[in-house]
Amino acid sequence: MRVSRLFAAVALGLASSLSVAADPDKAIRDALNAIQPGMPIEAVAESPMPGVYQVQLKGGRQLYASADGQFVIQGYLFQFKDGEALNLTEQAQSQSVAATINAVALKDMVVFAPEKPKTHITVFTDTDCGYCQKLHSEVPELNRLGVEVRYMAFPRQGMGSHGANTLTSVWCAKNPQEAMNKAKAREEVPAATCDNPVAEQYQLGQLIGVQGTPAIVLADGQIIPGYQPAPQLAELALQAK
Numbered sequence: 001m002r003v004s005r006l007f008a009a010v011a012l013g014l015a016s017s018l019s020v021a022a023d024p025d026k027a028i029r030d031a032l033n034a035i036q037p038g039m040p041i042e043a044v045a046e047s048p049m050p051g052v053y054q055v056q057l058k059g060g061r062q063l064y065a066s067a068d069g070q071f072v073i074q075g076y077l078f079q080f081k082d083g084e085a086l087n088l089t090e091q092a093q094s095q096s097v098a099a100t101i102n103a104v105a106l107k108d109m110v111v112f113a114p115e116k117p118k119t120h121i122t123v124f125t126d127t128d129c130g131y132c133q134k135l136h137s138e139v140p141e142l143n144r145l146g147v148e149v150r151y152m153a154f155p156r157q158g159m160g161s162h163g164a165n166t167l168t169s170v171w172c173a174k175n176p177q178e179a180m181n182k183a184k185a186r187e188e189v190p191a192a193t194c195d196n197p198v199a200e201q202y203q204l205g206q207l208i209g210v211q212g213t214p215a216i217v218l219a220d221g222q223i224i225p226g227y228q229p230a231p232q233l234a235e236l237a238l239q240a241k
Contacts, residue, residue: 024053024067031069059207060096062089097208098221108197110151110176112139118146119241124154124205124215127183128163131227132214136184138230145234153198154205154213171196
């Protein structure tokens with residue numbers, strides 16, 4: 001009787017372990033949610049490295065885990081191929097960021113477009129930011145080089161700050177491009193309110209890892225933190241189209 005019970009217990013334990021191995025998606029999600037409830041997991045899939053699973057979080061961040069969820073790695077995964085080291089983590093993050101940004105409607109951005117754009121950049125901006133103002137002064141040159149500039153709001157001091165109020169006025173202006181020009185030239189923008197995406201874009205920027213402004217997202221999802229002169233930025237943007 002005892003042998004039967006022991007056998008049953010062993011069989012139950014084996015079935016349980018096999019179940020975990022057969023469903024790594026659930027095992028990994030359960031393990032990560034036990035560490036941080038509500039972790040924003042978008043997808044779990046096998047990584048290029050045998051036995052290791054790739055966990056994609058909202059906003060592009062990547063984690064790696066064992067099939068049973070008992071081991072989790074945060075860092076870069078490289079693949080050495082043809083004498084080169086490919087950063088697979090950065091590639092995956094960029095693809096996710098690009099998808100996130102592309103899901104935002106153009107009508108919710110302030111766009112400065114050339115007649116025939118060759119590519120685009122998305123800039124998380126704060127009107128009170130000196131380097132944002134410097135970058136904006138070079139928008140005509142970027143347009144001339146074929147780069148469309150799409151602005152999204154990122155008030156560095158948070159919602160309720162002077163920057164957030166100005167950004168709201170820009171987005172709610174009858175002519176947002178003209179209002180952006182004024183704000184970036186340190187001119188007063190008439191106060192305006194409306195149903196606007198400033199808070200939502202601020203949260204989205206934080207989600208993808210924006211920490212300061214300007215934060216420039218290329219068409220392929222690569223994030224460039226900080227100001228770049230127009231010629232260099234245009235070259236990077238055209239390579240990423």
